[in-house]
Amino acid sequence: MSKPRLSVYHLDGERGLRGGERQLLYLACRLRCLGHENVVVCRRDSPVSREASALGLERFHLPFIGEWDPISAWRLRRRALLSANPILHAHTAHSAALASLAALWGRLPWLAHRRVDFHLSGGLSRRMKYEAAGRVVAVSEGVRRVLIEDGLPAGRVAVVRDCVPIGAEEARAVGLAEPYAPASANERQSLRAKLAGEWSLPAGAPWVGSAAAFVPHKDPETLLRAAALVLAERKDARFILLGEGQLRQALEALASSLGIRGEVIFAGWRSDIVRCLKAFDLLAHSPWGEGLGSVLLEAMACGLPVVATTAGGIPEVVEDGRTGLLSPPRSPQALAERILQTLSDPARAAERACSALAAARGFSLAAAGEKMENLYLELASSKT
Numbered sequence: 001m002s003k004p005r006l007s008v009y010h011l012d013g014e015r016g017l018r019g020g021e022r023q024l025l026y027l028a029c030r031l032r033c034l035g036h037e038n039v040v041v042c043r044r045d046s047p048v049s050r051e052a053s054a055l056g057l058e059r060f061h062l063p064f065i066g067e068w069d070p071i072s073a074w075r076l077r078r079r080a081l082l083s084a085n086p087i088l089h090a091h092t093a094h095s096a097a098l099a100s101l102a103a104l105w106g107r108l109p110w111l112a113h114r115r116v117d118f119h120l121s122g123g124l125s126r127r128m129k130y131e132a133a134g135r136v137v138a139v140s141e142g143v144r145r146v147l148i149e150d151g152l153p154a155g156r157v158a159v160v161r162d163c164v165p166i167g168a169e170e171a172r173a174v175g176l177a178e179p180y181a182p183a184s185a186n187e188r189q190s191l192r193a194k195l196a197g198e199w200s201l202p203a204g205a206p207w208v209g210s211a212a213a214f215v216p217h218k219d220p221e222t223l224l225r226a227a228a229l230v231l232a233e234r235k236d237a238r239f240i241l242l243g244e245g246q247l248r249q250a251l252e253a254l255a256s257s258l259g260i261r262g263e264v265i266f267a268g269w270r271s272d273i274v275r276c277l278k279a280f281d282l283l284a285h286s287p288w289g290e291g292l293g294s295v296l297l298e299a300m301a302c303g304l305p306v307v308a309t310t311a312g313g314i315p316e317v318v319e320d321g322r323t324g325l326l327s328p329p330r331s332p333q334a335l336a337e338r339i340l341q342t343l344s345d346p347a348r349a350a351e352r353a354c355s356a357l358a359a360a361r362g363f364s365l366a367a368a369g370e371k372m373e374n375l376y377l378e379l380a381s382s383k384t
Contacts, residue, residue, distance in 0.1 A: 006376050007037040007083035009076065011095035013064035017047035017269075018213055019294045020115050023162050024048065024091045028057050029174045030163075030369035036376075037083065041076060041095075055175045067094050073101035081106055087376050089113065096129040103132070109379040111135040115162075115291040116217070117143050117312035120150040134379045137372075139292040140313020158375055161316070163368035164297040170365045176274065182303030182357065183278035191279040199240065199265045206237045206343050209280035211273060211298075214245030217289035219309075224251060225332035226286070228258040230339050237343065239284075240265045242276060277302040282342050282349065287311045288329035296324075297363050300356035305349040307338040317363075323356035 008031055010024050025048070028038040040052040044061040052059050060079055062072040076098060080086040088103060088110035090096035096112040103110045112133040117140075120126045130136050130147070136157045138144040144157050164180055165171045171179035183191065196203040208227070212218040220241065227239045241251075241264065248266065255261045270276055277283065283299040283306045290312035297317060299306050306324040308314050309331075318324035325342060327334035342349045 003035075003373075003377060004085050004380065005035055005037065006031075006373075006380060007039065007080070007086045008376060009039045009041050009060070009080055009083075009086060009088050010091060011041045011076075011088060011099055012048055012091045013043055013046075013062070013095050013098070014048065014092060015043065015046055016213075017051060019162070020091060020113075021048045021051070023115075023294060025051055025055060025057070026163055026165065026174050026365055027369065027372060028052070029055060030170075030365040031373065032057070033173055034369060034373055036373070039079075039083075062098075064094070064098070067097045068101065069098060070101060073098050073105065077102040077106035077108065080108055085380050087111075087379060089376075090129075090133075091115075093129065096133065097125070100128045100132050109134050109382065111137055111375065111379060113137045113139070114143050114147060115139050117146050117289055117291055118217075119146055126150065134382065135375055137375065140316050142313040142316065143291050158371075160368055160371045160375070161313075161363060162292045162294040162297060163363050163365050164294065164301045164360060166301060166361050166364040166366075173365065178274055180274055180277070180298050180301035180360075188278060191275050195276070195279050199267065201238050201240075201265065202236070206234065207240060207279065207281045208237060208339060208343075209240045209242065209276060209283050209304075210285065211242040211276070211283070211295045212285065212287070214241075214243050214247040214251060216247070218243075218245075218287045219330065220247060220251055220286065221254060222288075222309075222330055222332050222335060223284055223286040224254050224258060224260070224264065226284070226335040226339060227255075227264060228260050229332060229336035230343075231260055231263055233340060234343060238263055238265065240267055240276070240280070242267050242270050242273065244269050273298070274302065277304055280304055282307060282339065284335065284339055285309065285314070286329075286335055287314075290314055293317055297360055300324075300353075300360040303353050303357050305342050305353045306356065307335065307342055309335070317359075318356070319359070321352075323352055323359050325352070 285308040325338040
């Protein structure tokens with residue numbers, strides 16, 4: 001028996017383009033390969049709208065006026081009911097409110113995605129957003145545990161981990177010019193020469209990279225304090241922070257107060273993150289709150305050694321001592337020790353990176369897409 005063709009409405013009203021938005025686009029592209037219709041529901045002129053357009057994905061623009069926006073919900077309901085087998089997929093907490101209203105009026109099947117390991121707040125919000133959803137998708141077992149602790153029935157919470165494009169075919173499907181894959185020696189040398197000129201860095205120095213938003217739960221302050229400890233022993237090291245956010249000015253001031261401003265590059269958001277990862281010597285990730293850490297998957301797929309904290313679902317991605325090194329959150333000393341250990345023993349770091357590359361293949365678009373498709377089909381069949 002053939003599977004029905006679904007019309008999946010991916011809801012995301014964010015004004016930026018971070019890991020969650022990349023995962024939305026990855027999923028929509030994979031579902032398109034599986035024969036389903038995908039509509040990205042977002043703000044007009046938002047980064048996710050522009051990316052969706054570049055990928056040839058259909059868009060439906062809404063104003064997203066506040067969290068419980070009846071105008072946007074009504075327009076979404078009207079549009080979705082014109083489609084065959086519609087499914088609403090809320091990729092953020094705010095868009096879950098919109099999906100809840102639209103589903104309430106239109107009796108539409110919907111699910112909510114949860115990408116952070118924070119506890120749910122507000123009884124009404126929890127009931128309307130997550131308890132009302134047909135399914136709640138957690139990006140890790142760590143997030144799932146938090147949701148169950150907050151009162152959601154275990155049977156309603158499914159784990160679908162984030163993904164990374166593996167291989168040339170998956171890279172083409174999501175519009176990447178090159179896949180997340182280890183660089184050849186010549187490619188790496190060329191990339192480092194180019195970026196060294198752009199960032200005014202010595203090409204032969206150890207480059208410690210980071211790629212995360214400058215927001216509290218990503219805890220870039222701990223990374224900077226760890227950097228100061230590393231630089232006390234490895235004066236040749238350089239730290240490159242890819243990202244933007246509300247903490248940038250405070251972080252630049254902290255780097256100056258720590259006496260390491262000259263050794264830290266605030267590189268902003270980059271569209272060529274694949275190339276940056278291939279040029280780094282290791283990726284350091286320092287959050288105290290994290291759903292899964294999709295940037296770790298990207299680094300692992302590039303054959304890059306990783307150092308991270310044990311926050312949230314990170315231990316489900318990185319096995320300490322085998323595919324990377326882990327440290328407790330909010331501990332600059334422990335994080336610095338793991339970074340120094342990686343830099344001082346490149347042969348052992350390369351062994352861990354090789355094991356990580358093999359592990360990353362289990363987080364492919366195909367694997368995540370199949371799990372999500374099955375959840376959608378279950379929801380669709382329960383409404384018939």
